[in-house]
Amino acid sequence: MHLIDVGTVLRQAVSATLYSNLVTRPTGAAVRQQIEELVTARGDRALTVIDFSQVSMIDFSCADEIVAKLLLRYQAEEEIFFVFRGVTEDHLHAIDAVLEHRGLALVAEEDGESRVVGVLEDSERRAWEALYLLGRATTLELAAKLTLDLTITQLALDALWRRRLVMRADEFYFVAAAPRAGSHAGSHA
Amino acid sequence: MTTVITVPPTLDEEGFEQVLEQLAPLPADAKILVDARHTTWASPYGLTAMLTLGQTRAERPAFAVPEKDTTASYWARAAFFEHAEELFDLHGSYPKKSGGDSGVLLEITPIGKSEDVHEVVGRIQVKAAQIIAKELNIDPKATVGFAMTLSEVCQNIIEHAGRGGWVAVQTYKWTKRLGRRVVQIAVCDAGMGFRQSLESAPGKVLSDRWDDGAALEDAVVRGVSRFRDPGRGQGLAGVRRYVGRWEGKLSVRSGTARIALIPAWDEDLPLIEKLSPFPGSQLQVTLPERVMK
Numbered sequence: 203m204h205l206i207d208v209g210t211v212l213r214q215a216v217s218a219t220l221y222s223n224l225v226t227r228p229t230g231a232a233v234r235q236q237i238e239e240l241v242t243a244r245g246d247r248a249l250t251v252i253d254f255s256q257v258s259m260i261d262f263s264c265a266d267e268i269v270a271k272l273l274l275r276y277q278a279e280e281e282i283f284f285v286f287r288g289v290t291e292d293h294l295h296a297i298d299a300v301l302e303h304r305g306l307a308l309v310a311e312e313d314g315e316s317r318v319v320g321v322l323e324d325s326e327r328r329a330w331e332a333l334y335l336l337g338r339a340t341t342l343e344l345a346a347k348l349t350l351d352l353t354i355t356q357l358a359l360d361a362l363w364r365r366r367l368v369m370r371a372d373e374f375y376f377v378a379a380a381p382r383a384g385s386h387a388g389s390h391a
Numbered sequence: 392m393t394t395v396i397t398v399p400p401t402l403d404e405e406g407f408e409q410v411l412e413q414l415a416p417l418p419a420d421a422k423i424l425v426d427a428r429h430t431t432w433a434s435p436y437g438l439t440a441m442l443t444l445g446q447t448r449a450e451r452p453a454f455a456v457p458e459k460d461t462t463a464s465y466w467a468r469a470a471f472f473e474h475a476e477e478l479f480d481l482h483g484s485y486p487k488k489s490g491g492d493s494g495v496l497l498e499i500t501p502i503g504k505s506e507d508v509h510e511v512v513g514r515i516q517v518k519a520a521q522i523i524a525k526e527l528n529i530d531p532k533a534t535v536g537f538a539m540t541l542s543e544v545c546q547n548i549i550e551h552a553g554r555g556g557w558v559a560v561q562t563y564k565w566t567k568r569l570g571r572r573v574v575q576i577a578v579c580d581a582g583m584g585f586r587q588s589l590e591s592a593p594g595k596v597l598s599d600r601w602d603d604g605a606a607l608e609d610a611v612v613r614g615v616s617r618f619r620d621p622g623r624g625q626g627l628a629g630v631r632r633y634v635g636r637w638e639g640k641l642s643v644r645s646g647t648a649r650i651a652l653i654p655a656w657d658e659d660l661p662l663i664e665k666l667s668p669f670p671g672s673q674l675q676v677t678l679p680e681r682v683m684k
Contacts, residue, residue: 216509225512225542226505227550259512259535261542262629266622292535296629303625 203249204241205287208268209256211236224260230267237272246280249369249378251311255288265296270304276366283366283378287311294319309367309379316379318367325350329358330367330377338376393453398427401567402437404642404675406430410444411667420449428458428483435559436577436675438471439499442557443581445478447670454479469559470498496522496560496574497541503555508545511558512538519574522562526572528681529637536633537574537678543626544578544674551617552582552671565679569656572680581671585610585645592617603646604664611643611650630676639678645671654679 212224215232224230241250252272254260260268269286276282289297289310298319301307307320318330332347333339339347345355359375362368368375396413399406410425417423425444433441445452454475457463466472467486475481496518500511516538524531541560548556562574586606589595595617598605609615611631616623634641634652642651642659649663656679 216506223509223512223516223538223542225539226508226546228505229509258516259538261512261539261546262625263543263546266625270622291532295536296539299629299632300622300625304622 203251204244205251205253206237206240207253207256208233208237209253211240212257222256222258224257224264224268226261227263227267230264233264234268234272237268238275241276241282246282248281249283249285251285251287253287254290254293257288257293260293260296262296262299265293266300266303269297269308270300270306273306273308273366274304277364281366281369283309283369285309285311285316285379289319307365307367309377311379316377323358323361325354325358326361326367329355330362333359333368333375334377334379338374340373341375344375393422393424396423396425398425398430398441400429400431402427402430402433402441404434404436404644406433407437407440407673408666410441411669414444414669415667419447422450422452423448424453424455424482425479426455428455430457431459431462433462433466433471434577434675435469435499435561435575436579436673438466438469439557439559439577439579440673442471442474442478442499443579443671443673444669445475446554446581452479454481456481456483456485458483468498469495469561470500474499474501474557494561494563496562497558499557499559501555502545502548502558502578502580505546505549508542508549511545512542515541515560519560522574523678526562526680527574527678529678533633533637533678536636540630540633540676541576543630544576544676546626547672547674548578548580548582551585551588552580554580554582554671556580556582556671565677569679571682574678576676577674579671579673581669584671585643588617589615590617593619602664603648604650604662607643607645607648607650608662611641611652634676634678637678638681639676641677642675644669644673 211233215236286308301320305321307318307322309316310319341356345352363370369378399409463485472485497515519537520534523529523534545558556579558578560576565573586603589606611627614624614628638654640654640657647666647668651659653659
């Protein structure tokens with residue numbers, strides 16, 4: 203797993219030590235470009251933790267430039283998965299708004315627990331949450347767990363994978379999240 | 392010949408409209424004296440808008456400062472004279488800037504580039520937290536939204552004005568209208584304004600009823616931006632949500648129109664058209680003290 207501290211990137215991107223606020227589009231664009239460079243350097247299949255712990259505040263413009271555009275770019279390309287760590291309720295004001303505006307979702311992690319935030323179909327959200335609890339599962343196992351039709355389960359998992367919210371290896375799916383104690387996901391991360 | 396433009400005793404949104412009405416018949420290069428001698432009170436909107444007026448004149452205007460000491464003293468603390476000296480020939484005595492007024496949350500600050508927004512957001516955070524929770528009885532959670540609002544409205548200048556503007560934040564007891572404390576953000580510029588900004592959007596088709604009012608409705612109500620990027624236009628939408636959430640008021644003037652998001656405590660009109668023309672955009676956010684129901 204690869205960790206990127208947004209606070210550090212911010213200070214590098216704007217060449218100043220004073221800033222702990224992610225505000226303005228130019229700042230957001232500069233921070234995203236640096237994150238993209240770091241991600242690209244890791245190859246075309248990776249799980250990257252984007253850490254907001256050192257960020258005081260993020261505004262709508264910056265949330266759109268950093269979070270939304272990062273998710274949009276990697277949905278279409280390589281198998282790059284993100285987990286957003288240290289995202290507080292304060293950050294979520296802006297992040298939620300841009301996710302809703304763009305129809306996006308992300309995995310947020312706090313105190314070792316993960317959750318999915320943003321816009322999802324009900325079947326996708328149920329599938330993600332069940333998969334998170336199971337650690338990993340095949341489509342068949344998940345459909346049984348959810349008592350859902352196999353095709354609907356498969357469609358939900360495919361959608362989650364395209365949105366880089368779940369990873370897959372062989373016939374198994376597992377959430378793009380930090381491993382949970384007692385789960386099987388660690389063996390794939 | 393010099394035309395005297397009389398500033399009313401109260402220089403707020405309404406007062407500034409009275410100034411513009413006097414200015415409207417005059418060409419930009421007309422010699423004017425802005426007479427604020429009898430002005431006794433000014434909102435951050437009034438002060439920042441007055442500076443933008445100075446920016447719009449081709450002929451450097453004269454400005455008679457308020458005669459009342461307490462008024463002049465407040466304007467100095469708000470940094471009005473500091474900036475006005477660059478735009479007007481000031482007449483009358485006025486104090487040099489001094490500190491000490493807790494009502495000035497953010498003195499008048501020029502906004503011209505991204506770094507300026509970082510600066511004002513950084514400066515306001517601690518003070519805003521104190522004012523919002525302790526003086527306005529608003530949930531401390533609103534502090535972050537306040538800083539976000541400030542950031543977004545300042546960015547409006549950078550992205551859409553095409554020239555620098557001004558921001559100021561002040562808290563005071565709004566006896567005349569509300570009888571409660573309020574915090575006000577004012578952001579004014581004399582740039583291209585919403586209509587021209589939206590007209591510059593690639594492939595923009597103008598409706599039959601395209602004017603300053605329609606441009607304001609597009610930008611403020613519908614979140615339309617001149618940029619193709621579908622992520623644009625979220626800033627003002629976020630400001631609108633925040634202001635609505637805390638029963639505040641948002642008003643934006645541009646060109647000859649003014650649009651407002653009106654809370655229950657106010658009786659303003661949502662859209663006013665055919666105002667005296669003035670370049671750029673002038674925006675005000677008012678958050679009132681919360682009272683227990």
